[in-house]
Amino acid sequence: MIRGALTLSTFISVVLFPWLFTAVLAIVSAFWEPLVPFGAGIFVDTLYYMPHVQAFPLFTLAGAACTVIAFFVRNRVRASIMRG
């Protein structure tokens, strides 16, 4: 339930709130759903990205980086729990 609410609120905030708020929600969601930052980054750039303004879709790249970090942290935490 919380995972779904965080995921939906992240995508809704892309339209309603400044991008900083969306970024915070995406990072919080990454603790439970690591793929949410990547999906949110794709959604933000789908709505707003223009090649004339930026050379690269920054939010997609940032979301991908956040997802990779979330996966890494998740695996390390799981491994430490198993060792403990």
Added chain:
Amino acid sequence: MKKTFLVKRNALLSSTGVSWGLLACAGAIIVLLLRLIAPNIFWHVFTPVFQGADALALKSHLVSSSFGDVAALTVENEQLANENAALISQNQSLTAKADSLSALLDSSQTKKGIASEILAGVVARPPESPYDTLVLAAGAKTGIAIGMEVFAAGGVPIGVVSSVLPDFSRVTLFSAPEKVVQGWIGHNNLPLAIEGNGAGAMSATIARSAGIVEGDTVFAPGPGALAIGTIGRIDSNPTAPEVMLHITSAVNMFSITWVVVRDTGAALLTPLPVATSTLP
């Protein structure tokens, strides 16, 4: 010894089915494909979403402002109404003065065609649009073309049309990162290269000896001297010969609801020759 089978949980497939993250990514990719394949339909679908968000933001602002001091709000409202009336009358007198001055000159030499204006509503704006772009609810069908200049209320130039669809268009604001606009500043009309910093902010560097102070108006080229902002802050290093000017935009980019689009030749990157002896 009996082995116990444990269902592993991973990020893609949970014990109850597909994870929310995977669904979110799939949905985002579907939306991306829609934008790439049918961009006009894409914006027809999302325009009501943005308009609903604007309505919600307006209602929440009204609710939050109702908790403020009513007496102070009433006084401020009256002051703003009086200032607005004074500005309207000043505008009318200046317009009349300009018309009378134009009438004194030869009308055959000064009569020029006024570029047609297109009024367009704003669908998405900063900070919802993080790349300092505007999405307008008017496109090629209404006569908008790439390179046309966009003006906010009061005739303040704010950007240039950079992408056009049949029913929608995108505007790159002058405050977009790495966007450079040539303008001038001060009473001496000193040339200035205005650089966008994102989030509605602009900056420029100028020699310290220019004597620029906070509050000086910054102008952009166009039909007449068009003020685009004022100097909000000056950063100076005593060891450097130049100072950094931080420019505050003349309009609030975060609350623009409509703009005027006009063809002023802003897309021209290099100046055209004004006149030569060979031209008729």
